[in-house]
Amino acid sequence: MSHSPTAEAEVTDELAVVRPGLLARYTAELPGARAAVLTRLWRALAHEPLPWITGRSRGAHRLALRLAGGRTLHGPHADPYATGDHVTAVHLDRERYDDPARLMADLAVPHAAAFAAELAHSVASLALSRADAERSGEWPERDWEWEQRVVDGHPFHPNCRARPGFSVADQLAYGPEHRPVVEVGTVPVPAAECLVSGDWPDELRDGDELLLPVHPWQAAHVLKRSYDPWRSAHPLMSLRTLAVPGGPHVKTALSARLTSSVRDISTYSVAASAALSALGTELAARTDGLLHVTRTLGAATAHSPDLAALLRESPEEYARPGERVVPVAALATTPLPRSPAWLAAFTRLALTAGLRLLDLGVALEAHGQNLLVVLGADDTPLRLVYRDLADIRISPARLARHGVTPPALTGRLVTDDETALRRKLFGSLVAGALAGTAGSGPALGAALRAALPDLPRTPDLAALRQGPLPAKALTLMRLSPEIPGDQWTALPNPLVLEPGTSDQ
Template sequence: MSRSATAEASLAEELAAVRPALLPRYRQALPGARAAVLSRLWRALAHEPLPWIDRRTRGAHSLALRLADGRVLHGPPADPYATTAYAPAVRLGRERYDDPVRLMTDLAVPHATGFAAELAHSVASLALSRAGAHHPKEWPARDWEWERRVTDGHPFHPNCRSRPGFSVAEQLAYGPEHGPLVELGTVAVPAARCLVSGVWPEELRDGERLLIPVHPWQAAHVLKRSYDLWRAARPLMSLRTLALPGGPHVKTALSARLTSSVRDISAYSIEAAAILSSFATELAARTDGLLHVTRTLGAVTDGSPDLAALLRESPEVYAGPGERMVPVAALPGTGLPGSAGWLTAFTRLALTVGLRLLELGVALEAHGQNLLVVLAADGTPLRLVYRDLADIRISPARLVRHGITPPALTGRLVTDDEQALRRKLFGSLVAGALAATAGSGPALGAAVAAAVPDVPRTPDLNELRQSPIPTKALTLMRLSPETPGDQWAALPNPLVLEPGALDQ
């Protein structure tokens, strides 16, 4: 049995034991899940700087990739901004592949075996997510209900739904797409041992001890200790951040590998939390009301990245009467991006805000999970809300140039490198949030072209109009674990391309 068949059958066996009613829908979802993951993989093969691909040749209706060993991969044109499953099959030599796991296994490039196992998990978990999806016709009323609608995970990563270390029962219990309530716990730690940023609430204090919220998966698999039950909450897209009913969002430590990285909450993030929150709130005020940043209320760690938490304002506080707050990743499910006028208005809003902050000195990690849009009752995009400041970039030189005192921070968040700043914003906003909302290169190019005349002119805008669009080379990163940090690809710029050039 192939690796993919083994993963799919293993998940089916677990599903039959814990939720047998979902089994038929899971099996029906498998072919679509394979096509979705294969399309993401084909995009990476077509556009990322993979060292074992020598040449890419575009035909009228196909793309050929010549490998360093002489073999040739054939597939459909690869629009790097498309979100549909546009590559249901590709050919390696004369062999046809509709399974991304079998393709990666047979490519046999360095680290292919481990990556193939991740792809197998991604396919099976994606099928499970789609099987458990619930999409009522009416628009959701609460923030967590919007988050639940995003079943497919990362729009461009082949590991879009990879959740290694999670059993089927745990995916059903903790995955937002399945609509669960998660019983968060707390672990008591002597206050003298803790690093605290902001104000830690009385509810989470017990004399000389602080109570740190903990995710049940983390307690069972990483901390391996008991905890006291605290409050039930609804999981959001990031899995480790949950919405308390009527209260703030809780970002917990969840040391699991989701898509690419093992996420934790470092002491650096805790120490910087209050400073960042105050600074970002003041900077957002310079956008004429077009942007709000959710405030970090308090943050704490016992010194270990495995036990830490942040309390953050709910974005819902920034939606007025009759308005709706929608995570950008959930926008395709609203039907709104299908209107060219709406897509242009949203693109204009997002570029205006992102480029304004970049000019001032802050590059947002503005992907569809961090960025939310406030919609009027008729669906008109009014303003943006940004959450999670843990991976922005701050340029002291740019801030000073605009008469702004830089925050008292050092470390990875601080850089004056122009390329690093532009990569951060353009890679997350243009190649991420806007591309996924548009759904294709032509739609993205048309929306950006229509929006640009109304966006204030800056050197960053000139760079955006003329240069390739940076994006993280997510597959290259998984296939080169010996290289630390982010690696990048340059995507064709939809504004300056001739017709058909997106297929290269």
């Protein structure tokens, strides 16, 4: 059986030079990495509105997808909320595929070749991440140590670990799962040529110049210039955001494609950051202590998405003695006893806070990276912390209805469209953070049903209960690069989903 020799062989060759001790473990992790990416791809094929899939039919134990042109894909039933590596092979007509990149290449649909290359990179990079994963089993003590536990990346995106443009040495030096210390630098820029939002600290000023924090990869590969040393820091899940010990989290521009997006920082985001931070603080105060929003301390840009930075509070600021603040994406990696009762309590907390904010007028992008949970000494979920307001949605009409003055913002963050607002919250929180924590449709549905009696009775809750669940069509988006912005799919409602009925 042939696989994706280029990506896998490239990593093998580079590892032999930079970390030969990982070679055996990397090779052993490849089959599981292929299954992990294939599982995510098969979920997309089963549930996204891909134009070249003309029909889906369920048998007793298999799902069949009819393709334009007459071919048929066969594979196991696809629970849209399941995580893990459970799809080890599918069949295109009579040929067996255990390699997602080879499958996509042989489907030969528009843009398949480029996407296949990304899938091959995702497999190779995921195997590398798993080969070097922390295996001590000890509970982390610091915020960045929790982030390092998220080895597999996005729980539902086939490009869960794709980092094209990053060599093996780059991944080992900058990927949080490899536990590096990154030397963040600064680049001087005349203050008159910069846009600043919020308070820019004196530490990052030098006379008439601002010192903009820069990621070393960005300096070498995009800016192509030297930089001055500033702070040693620990990369977080997003890779471009780093925790300075005893200090803030620093979000840097990193103009590489990670998962789906190029991670630069737009001038729009910098300009909006102070107003968004003030709004987040104001609305969080109305949640009776259920939710905190980390403040953006300052943001600056040299009017370039490639040279900008944001300074943000650490979520640890909101932990009391004896408490832990854990990114939701890391919950699946912890030894927590995620019993049905615990999952219901967490679901109740997350949806109560999310629905309150949505009713007030803000839809959070509450996926497992942005949303953190404060755990008590007995692991009870107590409160939530939300970070990174750069992709929320704001409804001026809803804010005004609750006596909140809308921020003086225009552009993509602002909408009164109820479908867009609900997609933002439910697609990220329910189909993302909660589904990834539950690990299956039946478990997610049970948690939602247990939480329902205590949730705020809003029109948004009624919409969540009645219709299918929106989720980003991540594979469709990668296969239609000519269409800007998010595209969506409708997943079976987990509140009514029963075991064995998870296919469309």
